[in-house]
Amino acid sequence: MNEEKKEYMITAHIENYTGFISRISNIFSRRRINIVSLHAGPSEKSDSRKLIVVVKETEEVIEKLTRQIEKQVDVLEVSYHQNPRRETIQHAN
Template identity: 50%
Template sequence: MEKQEYTITLYTENSIGLIGRISTIFSRRKANIESLNTSPSEVEGIHRFTIVITEAEDVLRKLCRQLEK
């Protein structure tokens, strides 16, 4: 499959080690994070993680399933 650029946006409570857990999911799939941005969301206590990757669609789907857990 051909690789494309995708943007993944996660909304989650900010907790210690969260970025480490997210990066572990990507490294297990050998997917490189092109860009990672974190910011508070409009909801108090919830943060937005915006991740840009260049990957095949099937890898993207697997990553998203892992991130939902």
């Protein structure tokens, strides 16, 4: 069964920002997954940063990516959800 690829947002709250984007990029590169969008900035949680990565993949692949990101040393929390905003834009065209 071939699952349809959809756009997902993966959000990671991290402690130590130095070198983290490179490590995340390597996780995606090893799996040959293109990053649609990447945003890093301050988090609403004190003493942490927030990294948002948007990719177009199957939910199964996203679950595996999320688990892999959670294993990184400086990660406090990781979550994902389907990107509803992009779906709306695509249907409007």
